[in-house]
Amino acid sequence: MRKVTGSIYGMAVVVILMTMTAAAQQPAAAQSNPQEASATTSAPPAPVHLAAPTTMDQVVDRVIMREKDLIKFLSPRTPIVETYLQNLQQDPALGPIPQDDHYFLGRMDLSESIDRSDYLKDQDKGKDEGMEKHLLGEFTKRFKFQYQPLGFSWMIFADRNDFDRQHYDFHYARREFLGDVRCLVFDLTPKKDAGRGRFLGRIWVEDQDFNIVRLNGTYAHPTRNSYYFHMDSWRLNLVPGYWVPAYIYSEEGDFTAGAKNKIAFKAQTRMWGYNLKAATANDELTNIRVDSVKDDTPTAQDATPLAAEREWQQQAEDNVVERLERAGLLAPEGDVDKILQTVVNNIEITNNIELPRPVRTRVLTTSPLETFSVGNTIVVSRGLIDVLPDEGSLAMVLAHELAHIVLGHNLGSQYAFNDRMLFSDEGTYSNLGFKHIPEEEAAADKKAIEMLKASPYAQKLDSAGLFIKALQARAPQLSALLQAHLGNNIAENGTVVRMAQLANSAPALDWNKLDQIAALPLGGRVKLNPWDDKVEIVKAQPVAITSARDKMPFEVTPFYPRLARFSNAPVANRAASTAATTANASPTPTN
Numbered sequence: 001m002r003k004v005t006g007s008i009y010g011m012a013v014v015v016i017l018m019t020m021t022a023a024a025q026q027p028a029a030a031q032s033n034p035q036e037a038s039a040t041t042s043a044p045p046a047p048v049h050l051a052a053p054t055t056m057d058q059v060v061d062r063v064i065m066r067e068k069d070l071i072k073f074l075s076p077r078t079p080i081v082e083t084y085l086q087n088l089q090q091d092p093a094l095g096p097i098p099q100d101d102h103y104f105l106g107r108m109d110l111s112e113s114i115d116r117s118d119y120l121k122d123q124d125k126g127k128d129e130g131m132e133k134h135l136l137g138e139f140t141k142r143f144k145f146q147y148q149p150l151g152f153s154w155m156i157f158a159d160r161n162d163f164d165r166q167h168y169d170f171h172y173a174r175r176e177f178l179g180d181v182r183c184l185v186f187d188l189t190p191k192k193d194a195g196r197g198r199f200l201g202r203i204w205v206e207d208q209d210f211n212i213v214r215l216n217g218t219y220a221h222p223t224r225n226s227y228y229f230h231m232d233s234w235r236l237n238l239v240p241g242y243w244v245p246a247y248i249y250s251e252e253g254d255f256t257a258g259a260k261n262k263i264a265f266k267a268q269t270r271m272w273g274y275n276l277k278a279a280t281a282n283d284e285l286t287n288i289r290v291d292s293v294k295d296d297t298p299t300a301q302d303a304t305p306l307a308a309e310r311e312w313q314q315q316a317e318d319n320v321v322e323r324l325e326r327a328g329l330l331a332p333e334g335d336v337d338k339i340l341q342t343v344v345n346n347i348e349i350t351n352n353i354e355l356p357r358p359v360r361t362r363v364l365t366t367s368p369l370e371t372f373s374v375g376n377t378i379v380v381s382r383g384l385i386d387v388l389p390d391e392g393s394l395a396m397v398l399a400h401e402l403a404h405i406v407l408g409h410n411l412g413s414q415y416a417f418n419d420r421m422l423f424s425d426e427g428t429y430s431n432l433g434f435k436h437i438p439e440e441e442a443a444a445d446k447k448a449i450e451m452l453k454a455s456p457y458a459q460k461l462d463s464a465g466l467f468i469k470a471l472q473a474r475a476p477q478l479s480a481l482l483q484a485h486l487g488n489n490i491a492e493n494g495t496v497v498r499m500a501q502l503a504n505s506a507p508a509l510d511w512n513k514l515d516q517i518a519a520l521p522l523g524g525r526v527k528l529n530p531w532d533d534k535v536e537i538v539k540a541q542p543v544a545i546t547s548a549r550d551k552m553p554f555e556v557t558p559f560y561p562r563l564a565r566f567s568n569a570p571v572a573n574r575a576a577s578t579a580a581t582t583a584n585a586s587p588t589p590t591n
């Protein structure tokens with residue numbers, strides 16, 4: 001039957017696919033559905049503007065057709081999927097707070113079945129091994145709750161194989177705007193004999209091409225000892241005509257008085273890297289850069305020993321940056337880097353630091369809080385930028401890595417050998433590593449504090465220290481979020497080790513003080529484009545905090561993206577092209 005890899009995930013996939021296949025073979029299966037027939041005959045069709053449907057039945061037919069088109073469109077792709085989950089406990093003052101956490105990172109193969117390969121082969125094995133044995137979460141004999149990472153990425157489609165009228169009843173509910181996009185809302189219920197694991201919930205469909213843009217619900221009829229999570233799944237219009245699965249929020253738990261069910265968690269799943277090339281061995285060989293050392297000296301001469309050493313380090317740096325970007329773990333250079341570089345420059349200038357090459361910064365696309373540097377490139381994770389409360393704490397994070405560079409703690413020169421870049425994307429964490437020895441960590445902290453005190457951020461170190469205190473307060477419960485995968489851990493065994501001194505001079509941490517924001521929730525600052533991996537800073541207006549429970553430091557929250565239709569051109573270009581195509585081309589207003 002289906003191609004299934006020999007991994008433990010493969011086995012799990014077989015279980016659910018057999019259920020789904022059995023359902024598909026029932027007499028009412030969809031062979032005669034004309035939409036399905038047309039959708040399976042050709043390559044993914046370019047979005048075509050068909051005549052507008054005139055009845056709700058025609059709308060439903062269009063929704064079904066578009067969903068099948070999307071499944072086909074995404075089938076050659078292998079996006080990265082990341083799930084970060086926090087188990088919750090009830091705190092009398094702060095409400096549900098994290099009790100412990102789990103992290104999954106892998107790539108989904110969307111071809112025939114939904115398969116998944118993992119980046120975290122060995123590192124998290126001890127902790128999470130049990131989870132990987134169970135599909136969609138399951139009670140073991142000891143009634144310990146288990147999670148299956150695939151379970152969280154399951155709701156990228158309503159029903160991969162049987163999304164049709166034979167298996168579902170569609171009930172039109174109402175019209176509603178999600179962001180800028182007007183939607184038709186339908187409630188979906190599986191037909192009586194549709195089998196297990198069918199979608200049960202609500203879908204939002206945009207009203208131009210009738211693509212599903214949001215799904216919210218669960219799957220019906222779990223087996224006796226398994227459990228389907230509730231999910232809220234969002235898609236973004238990142239390519240013309242297609243809305244691509246981007247975020248899934250999942251939450252279970254009941255903290256009402258007397259509730260018996262003790263399971264409680266929140267989880268965010270993000271998908272990105274849709275446009276990454278699936279690397280083959282040939283690609284890897286042809287893509288290696290061998291020309292990164294350019295000779296731009298006026299008189300051609302051999303490099304001096306020191307110059308040669310620096311060229312060598314730059315070659316290693318370029319190799320690593322390029323390889324991480326190709327694996328979907330590093331965002332392309334962009335606007336966020338400009339912000340980070342400004343902070344680095346501020347520290348450099350005020351400390352009279354002159355380096356032979358400028359320091360560059362890049363954003364790691366993942367959630368765990370980590371930083372590292374390779375050559376003159378400082379890398380900070382998306383999750384860490386998210387939770388930092390202000391520029392002072394960002395300066396603290398960057399100063400530590402800048403200190404490594406200033407002190408000449410160069411790591412990674414072995415990666416100047418190109419053979420060391422030849423590994424599969426999933427092997428990134430086992431093939432690359434930038435961990436300093438403890439002595440270098442201590443020296444970098446010391447130097448960083450010295451530089452910060454001489455910088456424009458000297459007056460803002462209180463907030464940096466508060467951030468350390470907040471991190472310390474949560475560190476024992478957030479071991480997965482604090483597990484670095486490429487650099488040094490910020491906390492070891494539940495104790496913050498990075499820049500810990502700054503906590504000594506900071507004010508007392510007080511969760512009940514509403515104007516003291518020591519750390520932010522995850523996901524509030526950096527927006528990652530799931531199609532091209534570009535990152536940008538979210539420009540949302542801050543919402544007033546009205547209780548201690550609103551602070552949610554380091555916590556997972558639901559997604560609520562402001563949906564908008566695809567637009568390719570930057571604002572300036574769009575204005576220009578509009579002006580050019582207007583008959584009476586008038587000067588484009590600038591503002």
Ligand SMILES: [Zn+2]
Nearest residue numbers: 436441444488
């Ligand atoms: Zn360090």
